Amino acid sequence: MTTVLGNAVAPELPPDPRLAALRSELGDVVRTDDATLNAARADRSGQVSPSRPLAVIEATTVEHVQSTMRFATAHRIPVVPRGAGTGLAGAAIGGEGELVLSTRGMTRILEVSVDDELAVVEPGVLNGDLNAQLADRGLWWAPDPASKAISTIGGNIATNAGGLLCAKYGVTREAVLGLKVVLSDGRLISLGHRTVKGVTGYDLTALMIGSEGTLGVVVEATLKLRPLPRGTVATISAGFASVELAARAAAVIVSSGIKPAIMELLDATALDGIGAYLGIDLGGRGAQLLIQTDGMGADAEAADALAVIRSLGGEAELTTDPAEGEKLFAIRRSFHPAMVARGTVLIEDVAVPRSALPAMFAAIERIEAKYGISIPTVAHAGDGNLHPNFVFGKPGDQAEMVDGHVDVPEHVWAAADELFLDCLRLGGTLTGEHGVGILKKRWLRDELGDDSFALQKEIKQVFDPLGILNPGKVF
Numbered sequence: 001m002t003t004v005l006g007n008a009v010a011p012e013l014p015p016d017p018r019l020a021a022l023r024s025e026l027g028d029v030v031r032t033d034d035a036t037l038n039a040a041r042a043d044r045s046g047q048v049s050p051s052r053p054l055a056v057i058e059a060t061t062v063e064h065v066q067s068t069m070r071f072a073t074a075h076r077i078p079v080v081p082r083g084a085g086t087g088l089a090g091a092a093i094g095g096e097g098e099l100v101l102s103t104r105g106m107t108r109i110l111e112v113s114v115d116d117e118l119a120v121v122e123p124g125v126l127n128g129d130l131n132a133q134l135a136d137r138g139l140w141w142a143p144d145p146a147s148k149a150i151s152t153i154g155g156n157i158a159t160n161a162g163g164l165l166c167a168k169y170g171v172t173r174e175a176v177l178g179l180k181v182v183l184s185d186g187r188l189i190s191l192g193h194r195t196v197k198g199v200t201g202y203d204l205t206a207l208m209i210g211s212e213g214t215l216g217v218v219v220e221a222t223l224k225l226r227p228l229p230r231g232t233v234a235t236i237s238a239g240f241a242s243v244e245l246a247a248r249a250a251a252v253i254v255s256s257g258i259k260p261a262i263m264e265l266l267d268a269t270a271l272d273g274i275g276a277y278l279g280i281d282l283g284g285r286g287a288q289l290l291i292q293t294d295g296m297g298a299d300a301e302a303a304d305a306l307a308v309i310r311s312l313g314g315e316a317e318l319t320t321d322p323a324e325g326e327k328l329f330a331i332r333r334s335f336h337p338a339m340v341a342r343g344t345v346l347i348e349d350v351a352v353p354r355s356a357l358p359a360m361f362a363a364i365e366r367i368e369a370k371y372g373i374s375i376p377t378v379a380h381a382g383d384g385n386l387h388p389n390f391v392f393g394k395p396g397d398q399a400e401m402v403d404g405h406v407d408v409p410e411h412v413w414a415a416a417d418e419l420f421l422d423c424l425r426l427g428g429t430l431t432g433e434h435g436v437g438i439l440k441k442r443w444l445r446d447e448l449g450d451d452s453f454a455l456q457k458e459i460k461q462v463f464d465p466l467g468i469l470n471p472g473k474v475f
Contacts, residue, residue, distance in 0.1 A: 016054050022071050029064055029105075031056045040082065040100040044147075045090040045439060046346070053080070053094035060105040062180070062188065062219045068101050069217065070186035078468045079184075081213035083123065083155035086147045088347055089437025091159070091212040091473050098471075101217060103154050109133060110220070117225045118177060118194060123154025123218050130223075139225040142169035145433070146336075154218050160210030162433030164262045167254070167382025169226070171433065173209045180220035181208055184464040194222055207459075212435050213470040215463040229261070229294040234302035235325030236291040238309045238316035243267040243365075243377075246287035247357035249312045250381035253291070254354055256308060258301050262292040263382035264332050267361065269368075270339075270376040270389075274331055277338035282331070289314065289381065290332055292325065335378050339389045342374075346390040346408055348416060350423040351432030354384045363422040364388055371415040385432035388419060421446070436474045444475070 015032075023030045031037075036056045041049040054077070057068045072079045082092040082102045094100035106122035109130065113119070114137055121130060127148035131140050144163035145151055151161070157179070162171045169175075178192025192198065192205035208215055240246040246265050253260065266274070266288045275282030282288075289309070293301040302318055309316045319325055339345045352360045357379065364386075368375050379386040390412050420430055420443050430440050430447050445453045457475055461467070 018075055018077070019055055022055070022057075022068075025067055025071065026057065026064060029058045029060065031058055039085070040080075040094040040102075043085045043087045043090060043092050045088050045093075045437065046344075047090040047093060047438060049093045049095035051096035053096070053098045053100045056082075056094070056100045056102055058102050058105050062106075062182070065101065065103065065182045065217050065219050066186045066188060068099065069182055069184055072099060072468055073185045073466060076466060076468065078471045079217075080470055081158070081217045083152035083158070084126070084150055086151045086155060087159060087435065087437065088349070089159070089212075089431070089435040089439045091435055091437035091470065092155075093438070103217065103219065104152060106154075106219065112137060112139070112225075114139065116194065117227070119223045119225055121153055121221055121223060123152060123157070123221065125153045127151050127153060127156055134225065135228065138228050140228050141223050142175050142226055143172045144169075146333075153221055153223070157209050157218050157221060158212050159433065159435040162380070162383075162385065164264060164380060166380060166385070166433075167263060168259050168261045173206055175224045176205060176209055176221055177224050178222035179205055179208055179218055181216035181218055183216050184466065184469050188219070189216075192222065210435070212437060212474055214460055214474055215469065217469075231294070231296040232298040232320050233261075233322060233325060234293045234298045234318060234320050235328050236289075236302060236305060236309070236316050236318050237328045238289040238291070238314040239285045239287070240289065240312070240314045241286045243287035243361045244358040245312055245314070246289045247361055247379075247381065249289060249309055249314055250379075251354045251357060252312070253305050253308050254382060256304065258293075258304050258308075260291045260301070260305065260382055261294040262290070262329075263380070264290045264329075265357075265379040265381040266290075266332065266335065267364075267377045269374055270335055270378055271331075273342055273376050273391075274334050274338045277341050278331070278334055288331070290329060292329075332378065335376075336389075339376060339391055343391050343393040346392075346412060346416065347434075348388045348390065348419070349385070349431045349434040350388070350420065350428055351383070351385040352423055352426045352428035354381070356426040356428065357381060357384055357386075359426055360386060360423065360428070363426075364419065367415050367418055367422075370418075371411050373412060373415055375415070375419075380432075383432070384428070390416060417443075438473060441474055 037052040078098040080094040103123040106124040111120040144165045145161040271282040374391045377388045
């Protein structure tokens, strides 16, 4: 008998006798039903494992995590840590012979300190739920991935997640003070501190953030909070004749000392797709720049940003009405569903210095023409993070699967390869916030270089000498 997920067929394997021992120790948190195993084969990257994992452990306590890792070490079983499965790089996908260790059920907010502006939480707490709980106390946790309503704090930490507000408020690494982590052999270690300052020893907290489940399993996080911004929120929507002009405006705005909370850039191809999806006319624009300023100086910063925009030929409108501002940003929020409606999408994630944004967009336009494909692109322009979307196939067609992976045509991979190398030549990085996972690992050595690549693999071996934590991911 076989189980089908999309076009991928997962053979049902005979029960592994080792699972009886694991189940006797952990009980019902060990799941082997079809629905749970099949769900663990995929995340939001579009990649699907060709086979199902041995089991999914739905941990609700630190002891569950420790017992799982001790068992995995004793029996040499690979373990894939997983949160909500919203990642875009394929880092949380489980397959044949592996245990998937889910911390989604660890959802307690253990402490909130208004005086120290920190919270202690378990990894399964949703980003959006945490901020809903903090709002009444006048606090918030700044990292804001687009998936914040469905992504977990643990997942945010695993990928060093970013989002729209990063240019002003930083990525996840800037908002974590300390961690509790279960190592591959089941030991529990405490990293970091509760203080604003702390430089004792190597910064293993920072090392763990963004490690994509390859070094340990986060079971608790001490988070750095901020007071909720006060004052006006001003929103600007600006149209430009070309994406290069819009990118230039974004760079000048930041270099002028203006600190937008959000600054998003959409190119013409993205606008065309969004317009078709929403049924509105967004044609004739070379690019759109969406800016939001907040805090006590929001009005003055918005006025300064308008002056820059108009000096570079942009046409802009400004509102301080929250509802109107949200309507303007609805265009940006519609980007991903609009791209999915056009065909199969390979969502990429590169970052360049802000000054190199115009050159990166020019490179994307050149690659589109060279390979005859559409690469609609949006960017977190305030920090130089671009999301080129390679769209192929026909609208409504289900993506073909080969060995459990989306069958991306060779010319699309060739275009992606050229785009990544152009990004690196401009002083950029392969991923600004999605992580490496399985999608980017073929280019990792190109960015790191041979010596750094080898050193990182050696660090992995120190934390995980048996190589059982998330094998096949990142490296």
